[in-house]
Amino acid sequence: MVSVSLREPADTVREWGEDFGIRFPLWLDPTGETPTAFGVRGHPSTVLIDRDGRIVGRVPGERDWSSPEAQRLVEWLLEQGDR
Numbered sequence: 001m002v003s004v005s006l007r008e009p010a011d012t013v014r015e016w017g018e019d020f021g022i023r024f025p026l027w028l029d030p031t032g033e034t035p036t037a038f039g040v041r042g043h044p045s046t047v048l049i050d051r052d053g054r055i056v057g058r059v060p061g062e063r064d065w066s067s068p069e070a071q072r073l074v075e076w077l078l079e080q081g082d083r
Contacts, residue, residue, distance in 0.1 A: 001025075006032045006043070050080060 002025045005013045010028055017026045034040070038047045039058060046065075048057035056077065064070060 002027050004029050004034045006034065048077060050077060056080075 003017075003022065004027045005016075006029050008028070013026050013028060016022075035043075035045075038055065040047065042060050044062055046057075046059040046063060047055055048059070050056045065074075
């Protein structure tokens with residue numbers, strides 16, 4: 001899991017991550033090219049990428065990724081890479 005910050009200064013992103021206790025990588029996109037590269041049309045959005053680097057889903061808007069349903073989805077996606 002990573003988070004991509006668009007056109008924000010590194011210090012701002014670092015402070016935000018610390019304030020919210022983010023423990024996964026926070027990537028910087030100073031030019032704002034990431035949405036186009038991943039087919040994202042709004043923010044926030046989630047792009048699900050399999051172990052082979054293929055986009056297997058796009059989820060617009062905020063989601064509770066700690067819910068049992070979300071955890072089952074992630075587990076299922078991880079299992080697909082074992083086949």
